[in-house]
Amino acid sequence: MATTGSGGLRIESIGGGLRLVGVADLGTRAVLDRALAGVPATADLHLELAQLAFIDVGGVTALVAAAGRLDAGRRLVLHDPPPELLRIIDVMWGRPRTIEVHS
């Protein structure tokens, strides 16, 4: 879908969601925001994160906001998130019910 240079963030469409490859920080915030704005609200959103090397607080905030935009009963499902993602969610939001983690 979108790519930046080295140290950037590449986002690929996969069945039922997105695969994030690279780094989600201030330098790639716009790439992440654009991708999340385009996902349908009517289904669970799956994110494949095994190749996400880092995500910052702003990036996690964008994920939590995306989960909040899903229709009632739908969830954001995080697959193999990096450790700092869980740390940020646990500290700032205490693991919302709309977010499911598969490690």
Next chain:
Amino acid sequence: MTFAHHGFLYRDVGEYLAGTLPFLTAGLDLGRPVLVAVPQPRLDLLRDRLGARAARVRFLDMREAGRNPHRIIPWVLRAFTEEHAGRPVRIVGEPIWPGRAPEEIPGCVQHEALINVAMADTDAEVLCPYDADGLHPGVLMYVRRTHPTMLEDGEVRTTGGYADPLATVALLNQPLPEPAGPVDEVGFGVDTLGAARALAGAQARAAGLAPERVVDLQLSVNEIATNTVEHGGAGGTVRAWWDGGRVICEVRGPGEITDWMAGRIRPPDSSPRGRGLLLANRLCDLVQTYTSPSSTVTRLHIRA
């Protein structure tokens, strides 16, 4: 809604109990949520003396919960008032104790001053005991300056000496001493924040920090560097060193901090911003700041 912030000087255990116990039991009699955030061994002392009533009180060891003084407002005090939103609460909070490291004291005094701003919209009554025999006169001189009222002889009194909180904060906004030993340094910009994270990670791993704490330091450094780029409008530098007990990462960049509430108030859930310093304050063992019109320096400490 009324907020109250009383200072209280005590000289021994007897005076400590004479001031804190009636304040706590009166709060319990009124049915209020009550928090005791004081350092050990006085935490256990109060728990013992409250007896069966201790079951209705929240206890936090301030040596842990308040080890970084800038952590106390968002993650101890406001966390408690927000948990009990709409109800008046009582809190005994002792942020400064004998033996607290000198480098932590300016931030503690700034914290005490900023409570008056950050908690003004809450219905909390906070009592802050100070060990008048054990603390340095240079610390005790700030008690009346940072507390609008004092508890003396069992009575709350307006004693005078209270000063504008932001003037007190400015007074304690002083340049930080240069590190004594060798430091590693790297520059960063919006597209090279990874360099700041890499330096923090390398220093943390070399110091033998647990993997979770390596992550905490990298996250914190990344957020402060991100703030530098977003608010300062340009990149900056990160320096990292080991002081024998802690890893310290310093982020330096353009721009002055003018909002001292930053990192102390949780933004609404809908806000996309305003969580970076809040998180660093939560994760780090100490956060030090010196800000001037030309630049801001933030030091993040994680102990081994």
